[in-house]
Amino acid sequence: MKDQERHSARPVRLSLFRSLWYRSRTEARDDAEAGRSITMPVSAGVPPLQQVLRRLALGLLVLALTTLIVYADHDGYNDNSDGSVDFLDAAYYATVTLSTTGYGDITPVSDTARLVNILVITPLRVLFLIILVGTTLEVLTDRTRQQVRIHRWRMRTRDHVVVVGYGTKGRHAVQTLVGQGITRNRIVIVDVQHKAADLAGDDGLVTVIGDATRSEVLRRAEVQHASRVIVASQRDDTAALVTLTARQLNPRATIVVAAREDENVPLLKQSGADTVVTSSSSAGRLLGVSMVSPTVAKTLEDLMTLGSGLDLVERSVTEKEAGQPPRSSKDLVVAVVRDRQLLDYTDPRLERLQQGDRVITVRRATARAPERA
Template sequence: MKLPSRDAMARHADGPGDEPGDKPRADEPPASQRVRLPRKVVERPIRQVVKRLAVALLVLVATALIVYVDRDGYHDNSDGPVDLLDAFYYATVTLSTTGYGDITPVSDGARLTNILVITPLRVLFLIILVGTTLEVLTERTRDEWRLNRWRSALRDHTVVVGFGTKGRSAIQTVCAAGLAKEQVVVVDPSAGAIEAANTEGYAGVTGDATRSEVLKRAEVHKARQIIVAPQRDDTAVLVTLTARQLNRGAKIVASVREEENAPLLRQSGADAVITSASAAGRLLGLSVLSPAAGKVMEDLIQQGSGLDLVERPVVRAEVGRGPREVDDLVLCVLRGHRVLGYDDPSLGSLQLTDRLITIVRASPGARGVADRAER
């Protein structure tokens, strides 16, 4: 796959408005409509309508009974006394604000009841009837309030670009390791993918992640880690370059299909690059040579089941020991910017500033030990 030149990527990553004649696309909706937060499951519309009708009927019956109990304080201009039918008739025309005036309160008690009881019931009745309209009018304000609260509370989150097979699996892995769903923001150009992400409990931004404007709506400048998993390698390079310009300190992990594009991704700012085609091929080859070894490798890359790869700091009780003297099975030691194998002669004893890559049995208890070590 032929990728664009670095100058072209730099111009593209600057976002809309940085180049002459570069304007936002006219078909893009306002920003508030492209950030979608997960919603709680609401009742079906027919059930909501039935409930509102039931409450409205209850208010009508209550008003009629109040009038009937105090019927001596009312006068019917047609036949004088007020019966039960007249009470329901008066309640209907009063609550609907029709008010023909043929039945009127004449006593002080009836008039006081109209002021203190029936008038609030009339207001409640009208609110119930126009509740759907009020809900539509207030929906945008409520969404804006939720969005502003979400933006102010979002810190050190994970941005996932692409909600396909790779992106979804990456999210499941980090969430299995303890990341809360509220700390994940999905960016994808497909509205259907964002809807699926919302259904699973993740916030989503609909748009082209190669544009800085879209990544800013995902608060990428405040993110701790960014997972780049689009369908195309050239898109991955552009997204990585744009994300690195917006956030210099975030950890960026990107996926590409072709091995030859991995160096360009690293030059664009990716901390780690996973070649999906090569990785799948190596796993296939390993499974051919040794099905058991392939099964173990597949188990290791599935977080939360069987065996897990865990990175954790060295605890004080392990300082001064060798990697083989630790309770966990140590594969590598991270010392500064170097990754040292457990049998590296230059490793020596463990230091408090080291970090360990270990294999542990996947269980809540094992994860809790790692979490306590982090703290």
């Protein structure tokens, strides 16, 4: 019986080992593929060209120092060609010695020259080699560090916001999100253009480069774990495909889509969008209001620009406000969300605010504290 149990346990352990090995190999392959399409924000450092020039200058300095050391004791060296060592011979000896070529035509013959080679020139040779291979080692280290950062980011990213498209609409959406208190490390940009990825990286945002209509690109942005998705693409047909793909990957996320034409709103909602904002009609209405009453248009623009003058904010009802009329609030209440219904301030059901209500208020903009890194 014991032999049978032992033999039956072997396939189980072997299967478990294979599954763990396959999983680790799959994760490593996914991280490698993600490393080619995901850009992580980096702190400002020394530019690559400046690093190369600095290493080159340091290498030339080591070469010049070695040349001077050899020439200072040139009588202790022998040149097989003519027996004497001049300055050019000293530079030649320093070059072939530091590069570990070592032709052997110039050799140290005195005890002093050999001792200097042991204590001084050999450490300089090691330093010179470190300078030469330093750039390659730094590139390999940066790649490994980048893959580790991407792996950690993928494991930790949950309940974040995915913004598809980092054009004018996408950038203003991110600015509004940050103004509402969402930190930049909880925002992920997806864009097909490398220029947009560079702009997002400069703004401190993680970017996935690729076509957002493809499910593998959205998976790299961890859209399956996102709480909200903003689709700010340039074309309505692209927005419909992105919305459909995002909804397939994440049925629970709130998806907000920007559309150019009103006629495409039903299609986008059928694709899975919770809210559709039509940019062309909104701009047209604002133009009409500006013509009739420029001050009203200015007020609307002020309300839509977070942190400037007046802010239109949605928040929960406080304990002090519960049971009180909306007018008793310190902020101007213009609407209330109750049981998923939007009630304006003229609705007779808004005699008293209730616990669990969410109020939409107009209040004076306040300066926000600087965002922590």
